[in-house]
Amino acid sequence: MKFVLLLSLIGFCWAQYDPHTSDGRTAIVHLFEWRWVDIAKECERYLAPKGFGGVQVSPPNENIVIHNPSRPWWERYQPISYKICTRSGNEDEFRDMVTRCNNVGVRIYVDAVINHMCGSGNPAGTSSTCGSYLNPNNREFPAVPYSAWDFNDNKCNGEISNYNDAYQVRNCRLSGLLDLALEKDYVRTKVADYMNHLIDIGVAGFRLDAAKHMWPGDIKAVLDKLHNLNTKWFSQGSRPFIFQEVIDLGGEAIKGSEYFGNGRVTEFKFGAKLGTVIRKWNGEKMSYLKNWGEGWGMVPSDRALVFVDNHDNQRGHGAGGSSILTFWDARMYKMAVGFMLAHPYGFTRVMSSYRWNRNFQNGKDQNDWIGPPNNNGVTKEVTINADTTCGNDWVCEHRWRQIRNMVAFRNVVNGQPFANWWDNNSNQVAFGRGNRGFIVFNNDDWALSATLQTGLPAGTYCDVISGDKVDGNCTGLRVNVGSDGKAHFSISNSAEDPFIAIHADSKL
Numbered sequence: 001m002k003f004v005l006l007l008s009l010i011g012f013c014w015a016q017y018d019p020h021t022s023d024g025r026t027a028i029v030h031l032f033e034w035r036w037v038d039i040a041k042e043c044e045r046y047l048a049p050k051g052f053g054g055v056q057v058s059p060p061n062e063n064i065v066i067h068n069p070s071r072p073w074w075e076r077y078q079p080i081s082y083k084i085c086t087r088s089g090n091e092d093e094f095r096d097m098v099t100r101c102n103n104v105g106v107r108i109y110v111d112a113v114i115n116h117m118c119g120s121g122n123p124a125g126t127s128s129t130c131g132s133y134l135n136p137n138n139r140e141f142p143a144v145p146y147s148a149w150d151f152n153d154n155k156c157n158g159e160i161s162n163y164n165d166a167y168q169v170r171n172c173r174l175s176g177l178l179d180l181a182l183e184k185d186y187v188r189t190k191v192a193d194y195m196n197h198l199i200d201i202g203v204a205g206f207r208l209d210a211a212k213h214m215w216p217g218d219i220k221a222v223l224d225k226l227h228n229l230n231t232k233w234f235s236q237g238s239r240p241f242i243f244q245e246v247i248d249l250g251g252e253a254i255k256g257s258e259y260f261g262n263g264r265v266t267e268f269k270f271g272a273k274l275g276t277v278i279r280k281w282n283g284e285k286m287s288y289l290k291n292w293g294e295g296w297g298m299v300p301s302d303r304a305l306v307f308v309d310n311h312d313n314q315r316g317h318g319a320g321g322s323s324i325l326t327f328w329d330a331r332m333y334k335m336a337v338g339f340m341l342a343h344p345y346g347f348t349r350v351m352s353s354y355r356w357n358r359n360f361q362n363g364k365d366q367n368d369w370i371g372p373p374n375n376n377g378v379t380k381e382v383t384i385n386a387d388t389t390c391g392n393d394w395v396c397e398h399r400w401r402q403i404r405n406m407v408a409f410r411n412v413v414n415g416q417p418f419a420n421w422w423d424n425n426s427n428q429v430a431f432g433r434g435n436r437g438f439i440v441f442n443n444d445d446w447a448l449s450a451t452l453q454t455g456l457p458a459g460t461y462c463d464v465i466s467g468d469k470v471d472g473n474c475t476g477l478r479v480n481v482g483s484d485g486k487a488h489f490s491i492s493n494s495a496e497d498p499f500i501a502i503h504a505d506s507k508l
């Protein structure tokens with residue numbers, strides 16, 4: 001009996017659903033297209049001190065080099081080999097990043113592109129980030145090596161055209177990308193070797209790109225071949241954290257739940273619906289968020305990886321549509337990210353982007369392909385300005401005070417129950433997390449003025465949205481909580497950030 005209990009405890013703590021963050025840290029950040037040398041520095045100078053749990057990095061394996069358009073971000077989703085060799089850096093730089101980040105308690109999660117290789121229409125040659133040969137027409141990738149019989153063309157060599165047909169979605173080509181035959185043990189072994197190489201270096205887990213386009217059983221067969229995490233940083237027997245990119249907004253053949261056995265899934269309803277609510281589209285109101293999470297038809301919290309926007313839907317790729325909020329809509333975006341980080345649902349990922357010149361024609365951004373800030377294809381350094389924001393067109397949303405402080409809020413309230421919900425039947429809402437934190441939003445077109453039960457101990461707290469607690473003082477608003485746990489809040493509808501958040505560590 002005791003043994004069974006112990007086993008199930010181990011299963012819970014060390015399994016593929018656990019991100020293995022240190023000190024109970026609760027959020028990760030996607031440093032989209034960053035170089036490994038910049039991520040290593042960011043772990044040490046910012047992410048560790050601010051309480052971030054980890055980083056999702058762009059695919060580290062060799063990819064095709066596309067010249068028309070010039071070096072798009074999406075070339076990294078067209079693998080040529082499993083050498084660690086991209087515009088983000090080489091294997092030495094990758095190893096150095098993983099070591100330095102782990103040493104300060106920040107984990108690295110790799111975006112693993114294992115469903116396919118490059119697009120079928122690309123010419124043969126050596127246009128790849130490490131110079132490896134490719135011949136898409138013959139389906140030859142000698143640097144792996146893969147050849148014609150390692151692909152699914154015998155099942156389907158056309159495009160996915162019908163998302164109501166699971167067979168097509170998993171055997172045909174996604175956007176013309178050559179679809180690997182993951183039912184073959186040879187292919188599974190090559191993929192697992194790549195992932196094990198990364199695990200041995202010290203990564204904590206993987207985002208499985210295009211998981212919806214792979215059979216859950218094939219993914220499981222690959223995962224079963226994976227090593228435990230490196231015991232230099234992780235406890236014995238730890239399994240890699242797995243989150244699978246499965247877009248399930250409802251109404252298609254494939255359901256996110258089919259993938260729960262393998263790990264977590266990306267919950268795309270989260271950002272699409274939260275964007276609709278904060279934009280007040282379709283008659284949505286923040287008061288409806290009272291039962292946010294499973295109550296809105298989302299997957300169970302302990303199976304969800306959640307985010308407001310991702311690298312696809314912030315530029316019109318993937319799914320979610322026009323309701324998705326991004327840094328371009330900064331005021332609403334900060335509220336959405338603040339809500340996500342305050343709410344107990346799901347494991348949270350913050351997006352960190354670069355700026356590009358958008359060019360909308362008939363509602364579509366013609367520049368949705370533009371790659372990271374660069375000089376002739378060489379990715380620019382992430383420079384840090386005197387005010388701690390980033391230069392060189394790196395947006396660094398994760399460094400925005402409101403977002404960075406809400407990551408800290410989430411850590412402080414970790415494990416505390418959702419509590420003390422209040423709303424005005426419209427777009428003024430508030431809720432707390434046990435007796436550790438409280439947040440109030442005003443997304444109405446009129447002022448908020450209310451005395452609310454915060455659940456917090458009496459005292460003076462610094463609002464972490466308008467400022468910080470510095471040397472025993474608040475640089476922004478103060479909130480006084482009485483001995484009955486109540487506090488008065490006033491939020492103008494024209495405030496720069498119409499929300500207030502206080503927590504145990506922001507108390508004076």
Ligand code: AAO
Pocket residue numbers: 074075076077078113118119120121163174175176177209210211212245247249252312317318319320321
């Ligand atoms: C590039 C070129 C292509 C070219 C290809 C090969 O753009 O023109 O044919 O190379 O030469 C990224 C880019 C692609 C790029 C690719 C490779 O986004 O443009 O192709 O790299 O360089 C589907 C997948 C999902 C995928 C998403 C983009 O299911 O896995 O498309 N995301 C990942 C990555 C992404 C990457 C890849 C996969 C490939 O995050 O960056 O692509 O490695 C429906 C389906 C979704 C489907 C979308 C879009 O969604 O449900 O599964 O996502 O369609 O096809 C409403 C619906 C919603 C629907 C949505 C859009 O919201 O409710 O269900 O509308 O119709």
